[in-house]
Amino acid sequence: QVQLVESGGGSVQAGGSLRLSCVASGYTYSRKCMGWFRQAPGKEREGVAHIVTGGGSTSYADSVKGRFTISQDNAKNTVYLQMNSLKPEDTAMYYCAAASPYVRSGVYCYAPRRIDYNYWGQGTQVTVSS
Secondary structure, three states: OOEEEEEOOEEEEOOOOEEEEEEEEOOOOOOOEEEEEEEOOOOOOEEEEEEEOOOOOEEEOOOOOOOEEEEEEHHHOEEEEEEOOOOHHHOEEEEEEEEOOOEEOOEEOOOOOHHHOOEEOOOEEEEEEO
């Protein structure tokens, strides 16, 4: 059974930084397709960053490009989201997600969509004050 456990959320002032962690257990694919999503009150859950581990690609939402970095530590089965230059509009519940691998347009875990992710963590709250 796949379990994803997030940590690292908190409250910071605008311009500050946080690093979120997601430890995955029971998710045993050699190349993992994982991502971070967020959901603010009254808004839909949106993808923030995605990674294909084992030398694969990363991708980001336009709103976080240049400020957020997704990375992996395979030895620890952990994916991170480093968030810098945080803004009040980054305030949301952040969720880690993992997908059973798929191929789209001939590419492994290409162009991930929310519907591709079938495992979710419980979320960690990030609050950015102005």
